[in-house]
Amino acid sequence: MDYHSPYFFGYLIGVIHLLGGIAALHAVFTVRTAQGAIAWAMSLLFIPYFTLIPYLVFGSRTFDAYIEARRQANREMHVAMADLNWRPWVEEALAARNSESYGALRAMPRLGRMPCLANNQVRLLVDGKATFDAIFRAIAGARDTVLVQFFIIHDDDLGRQLQALLLKKAAEGVKVYVLYDSVGSHALPSAYNHTLREGGVNIRAFATRRGWFNRFQVNFRNHRKIVVVDGLLGFVGGHNVGDEYLGANPKLSPWRDTHVQVSGPVLACLQESFAEDWFWASRTLPPLILPETYPEDGVLCQVLASGPADPQETCSLFFVEAIHSARERLWITSPYFIPDEAVFAALRLAVLRGVDVRILIPSRPDHRIVYAASSLFAFEAVRAGVRMFRFEPGFLHQKVVLIDNEISAIGSANLDNRSFRLNFEIMLLTVDREFADQVETMLTDDFDRAREITAEDTRDTHRLQQLGMRIARLISPIL
Template sequence: MEIAFITIYLCILIYTIFKVLLDTYSTPKTLAYLMLIMLVPFLGILLYYSFGINYRHKRTTSIGVNSQTDFDLSYKNKDVDNTEKLIEKSVDEILHFQPLVHFLKGLFQENLSENNFKLLINGEEKFPEVLKSIATAQHFIHMEYYDWENDIVGNKIKDLLLKKAASGLKVRVLYDDYASKGIKKNIVKELKNGGVEIYPKIKVKLAKFANRINHRDHRKIIIVDGKIGFVGGINISDRYDNSIDTGLYWRDTHVKFTGLLVHNLQRHFIVSWNTAQLEKLAYSKALFPTIELIENEDIRALGQVVAGGPIYPMSNIMLSYFRIFSLAKEKLYITNPYFIPNESIMDALKQAAISGVDVRLMVPEKSDSAIVGAASKFYFNDLLNAGVKIYLYKKGFIHAKTVVADGLVSVVGTANMDIRSFDLNFEIMSVIYGKLFAANLEQSYISDLENCCEIKKEDWGNINVFNRLKYAVSRLISSFL
């Protein structure tokens, strides 16, 4: 009996080891799981099957891939691809970042297009533009948001959506079921009763027990009539609007654009929509209308969209950051609130700095997550030794996710620089090519530096052992967040 029991246990142990090796792509997690199941008999295996396998991931990936494939079949070749013509026409606006254009096109068929862009700093600039765009909508409104709160801003947008739905417009909304759990008993019900089609991107059961291991829809996008798009780091919440006193200054960045880039944004929204509920949207001219660019006060530039998440075969977000960092020749200005990079991103930043590129990284002085804030600091020593300049934002909390490279390429999006944004969450960001837009974003960066303190290499070298240990432990824990 005892021999049979031991045999069965060894078979389960060997099977579990193989499963960990084949299914876990993160090296720290693989090592942690292997140590757990081998050093803690029985309980280790039980814990792995209880918490180490994301069963929702398998279902989400399967449904998402099918939705992506089905929609792309109907969408394929519908928009004219002018990528090569635009590169030739605007060579001085792209220069040595031409390989980036081709990389993003090859990564997930993201065509280059000409658009009008408007940089939006904080909720004070974003929310009036959003309300104005929604108010002028004539056909449909699509929204996909991570965090929507039941506050002044959240209810303003809700009331306007109800008004547009009552006038006959199609209003479709996706929200993250965990981050936006505070609106499920109020705003969600009101919108549904008012004719708005609203669903969670991924339904979370037992929300009180859900944790960060579950996939999140971290996107913050709006599409109006298939002609106006918004993307960036600003959620629907009062705290992003500093004209409303919430007790802490929040610094964030969004971008509004018109042009064919909106079609790329729409493509990814529809895949999310088709994944979340039963009504499947296919390509139509109503959803992807003809767009004629008009001259206005916005900045004319070229752009592509990068979407990431567990349904994609590669780590689109990470690879895009890596390509930009590798191509930079003169300066690289990065803002990111949750900086827990993988080895590839660290190597790209160090290589750029050692090669003479002016690499600057801006992160919050105080993070809204103690573990993430401490984990970020683990990487500072290596970066400082390579010549990267690190700045801590002190005015409040900086939540922007932006990059400016060589005064040519700008990134404004939702993606942090951590494993969640690289592989687990649904993310999206705009990549904008053009000197004028880059100059605006760079000036915003320079202005933010006035509210920062720079970490000096010699000062950081004096950090005591206790803090170094805290940073190292936080880095290990962050792999499981």
């Protein structure tokens, strides 16, 4: 065949457009949202030269097959747990019904697969040093079992400190389990894992599916960050394991993030979430520990573990329910602000109800396309009456929700489609006035170091920038 012939190029273009049409039909039948289906289908039909390969990486998926496989793994995991008498939750769960504030979240008892439990202790950890000092101190004191799960683990100074500590505890006879995401930690060298395995640490990568084709699959990432030590002390929040989380990246420093230290009955829920993910990765169950007694007072807490295998879109519905429940105040911080229609409508309604709605987003981008789309959504939110702020000192990565005077939620979920529908996320909901006051103080300091976005900002934006924002918004459902 003459590869320089115009007929060859004609056939090639025809084949590409045919494949684009087939992929567009596949997107219509498989993409979960109408916006996402339209974004993929239109781009695949009209510019398949640029979108076929990205669709293979980001969009093409045997969604139903994956969901059924994950649900089957969860069923097998719970069968394996049945003999452990794992749910000592009835008496504690009853206490949640007496909370007027929690009662405002009317859908939460059924939306979350795990109950709201009383008698927990929580401690706010602001930024990386406080977070990793507390985590490393807890692991250093471990006597039985350490469960560690992060989206990203880097082989840098912080990562090697974690590695050395885990090897030390394994040598002492502590059972150590480490789970990381295969895409989030794609730069983690195999030598890092090999050293841990040789030292007696059980380490696994969370992968969506096995097989050659799915090496291109980057959806359904496990974005959770969980540490549980001896079933007595747990950690959840926004930090991953990397020097940039301690402010070592000059372009994004100082890094602003938040974690929570928690103890009490709710650790059963954190361990169960870890067990589901570990069982998916290994088809084995990690050790799970329940103390014989708990304190008789403390904070109401509920773990909200969400993911694409849920029967409903748990993460998106959580934000909608949280926004609708707000009566006086709704403060949210998120590194990415790409709300879906339901969340955006809920924000507008909250403003109309007279709620003080404030959202804090970064002033520095770590992903420029996402930043551009977030900027356009921020301008639209300002026009709807939402007070939008950009955190100025460095990169803002924390995921925090503060509702009225008692309710807060801290964890891994962002305000974007990837967290709403594609990632495995985890949030810790707390119902307590004293802890909410601490969160308020923290966020007040953050807002004081932020610049409010005004209507003038929307008018002063250059037309080329506006064009870039609108193009980014077109693909926002698949970001």
